[in-house]
Amino acid sequence: RAFEGKIHRLCVRKARPEEIAARRNLAFNPWDDHANASVFPHAKANVETRGEAVFAARNAIDGEKANDDHGFWPYTSWGINRDPDATLTLDFGRPVKIDEIVLYLRADFPHDAWWEKVSVTFSNAETACFSLVKTGAAQCFPVREQTVEWIRLHSLIKADDPSPFPALTQIEVWGREADYVNERRRLTPMIGRIKP
Secondary structure (H helix, E strand, O other): OOOOOOOOOOOOOOOOHHHHHOOEEOOOOOOOOOOOOOOOOEEEEOOOHHHOHHHOHHHHHOOOOOOOOOOOOOOOOEEOOOOOOOOEEEEEEEEEEEEEEEEEEOOOOOOOOOEEEEEEEEOOOOEEEEEOOOOOOOEEEEEEEEEEEEEEEEEEEEOOOOOOOOEEEEEEEEEEEHHHHHHHHHHHHHOOOOOO
């Protein structure tokens, strides 16, 4: 019932240069959905558990990190419907310069299993493989600083656990806006030579 009533208000402002330049989670978008083609980042997957909203790919970038339960808000996650070939693609919609990936597994143990290993392929064709542990805490993986337009999570290797239900609560991709970084480097030598 968030939009019940007759009065609704939106406020938008232009981002300040220091906000654009700051290192931040470039994967955050609580307004993403299946039909989204213009608000980035955008998450899409080749499989979602039973097509239910609480297991949609978009949940992995909505900022909700509650992960000790499942199946209802705020315990949303990307569910893979037991499919070992599941993939999640995160499209940034522009070049971004990344340096770290953070994963929050769903940790409703013993209902949930977890992945021992996952791979991430970047739009520049590089692939990184990460080893995971059984925890609901953030698992942080530094990556070589690189400019990408999308990343794909794949090759999800489930741990030897009786539960058939591993899932991802949240993915964060930390870095900066690539175009802003490049523009700042280009202008840096000129600083001090420009007269007011």
